[in-house]
Amino acid sequence: MSAASQEFLRKAIIKSADLDHRALIQKGMLSYDLAVAKGKLRFADWEAARNRCSAVKAEGIANLAKYLTEFEQRVIERGGHVHWAENAGQANEYVVNLARARNVKTVVKSKSMVTEEIHLASALEKIGITVWETDLGEFIVQLRNEPPYHIVTPAMHLSRRQIADLFRDKLGEDVKDADPVRLVAAARVALRRAFFSAEMGISGANFLVADSGMVAISTNEGNGRLTTSIPRIHVVVTGIEKVIPRLSDLAALWPVLATSGTGQPITTYSTLIRGPRAAGESDGPEEFHVVLVDNGRTELLANPETEEVLQCIRCGACLNICPIFRQVGGHTYGTTYPGPIGSIYTPRTAGLSEWGHLSYACSLCTACKGVCPVKIDLPKQLLITRRDFIATGNVKPAEHAGFAGFRWASADAGRFQMLGWVGRKALAVVRALGLSGTVLDPMRVWTKYRSPIALPKQSFREWWRKNGNK
């Protein structure tokens, strides 16, 4: 068992018994569920919308080289820079060197899961740069020195009271009654100072549009707009899989992303950026850089079975519907991307042996498949992750022995019958001796959290022999 696997089990036990956490997540998920149900009513045919978005993303992935180079060419034509990074190290090195060369002291960041994935903020902090997360949820978890809890709502696990305490301790702001309006206002004041002092703004991208060389960024708070408008340098850090063929594809992708993410008809600021400030414009960054990050994505692409995982648009719908996520919460996974998509993505990109256990953080209920707006077959992906995890030698000896025994027993009717009889008798003896729940009780794992099952008096065969013909 990997260290990450043991950590998952430890945290899962704690979190699933934490009643305050459960109440917060239930409330959050309920309001999400209601908003999404309402949002879907705006579509004539939600299924048709999913089909269209899935096809667009699949087209982008199937012709990734063509569309990426097309995007690159258009960005360069408009005076932007495009940098390719094979891994986290190369991506961070580029941004850190750029920041150093331009004498950057302060960086403002809008939400970008890719920068979380490559740990860009800590790379910048190492050379003495102050980094401000400006998405409110990200700002809150940054003040707590925590990673985001959820890819869309990073501070979903915190109550307004906890956030008020945090602001008092870290910002010196005493927010009356932990009023959300006042909390937002306090964060706004602190972050405004950051926006207007920063020399560099770092954003992610929701989509890279090949036919027009545009970066599409969706934000509700407007922090993405400020990050890309005020500082003199704008750096986009994003994954190579974000490219879509045409600007017109956003006509379906924007509403579908917003509906799946929050239930909104469209995100408040649906922004398109295609370069630095142009001649004659009154403001905007002087420099525009796009860092295209691979970091394991081409490995998913190399395998025809896993290629579809790259269609993901990071809406968070599979996290929100997942019964495991809802019980254990986002931090338990120990990964940048939690929930079903993270349990597929992380083992494939960060190592099967270390992270393959996450594919078992799933009851195979298939709810995620039903909500994915780009129709990734998430349950299938989880199953093939399990298969590959086992095939690479990550099998528990006890499980191996157990299945070998079962195969031997079930290959012969007489053997099966005999072992069933032995099992029932042995269990009856264990219970009669009052040893239930002890190490001698084969049912102890089941009865640890569940009431015991009554022992059948006879096997199904015996029952059938007596009653089958009636």
Place this chain on the structure above:
Amino acid sequence: METSNSSARENILARIRKANARPRSAPAPEVPLDAIFPPIPDPRRRFLDECAGNMTEIFLSVGAAGSAEALETILATVPPGEIYVQDDPELLALVAALGPWRKARLSSEGAPAESTQASLTLAHAFVAQTGSILTSSACGGRGASIVPPCHIVFGRGHQILPDISSALARVQNKITGASYAGLITGSSRTADIEKILVQGAHGPRRLAVILEG
């Protein structure tokens, strides 16, 4: 950055090309947009309804005098201080009607200051489907629509487009010079604290549209 990274680029592209060269089944036929979204029989009605839903304030006006009056009404509740105005003759005419108590800074004079109380800009179009405003850096720059706590947009009824698709076509074909374009749908908002909706996160708390004609 000037450092060369051609090897990373070539390595990544080589891996992608290898995967992209795999034979694959024909793509699914494209689902038309009108199979996805319900029709919009009355774009003006829809635009007004959507704005009511996303908390965009609408001021319907008749003629230049009516629009100037609407602007006065909006600014009456904006704290004293500078307003930022897109340098456009029509907007300057509107602003000329304002009292001397209000100082205006023009977009041609540079970026808006952090202390700007409100901005007044044009829009390229309005989008009925979502109650959105299509702006770009040609509408007074990037900061005009995001820095001040109140953003006032002046436009006309004939600028209402039916849907996002037509707005994107406009960006593609008509707004080609601007380094930024985007749809703005309501005021800045967040639900990051206990999923409670709060207006005025980082951008404008108020988005007001003066719709003439």
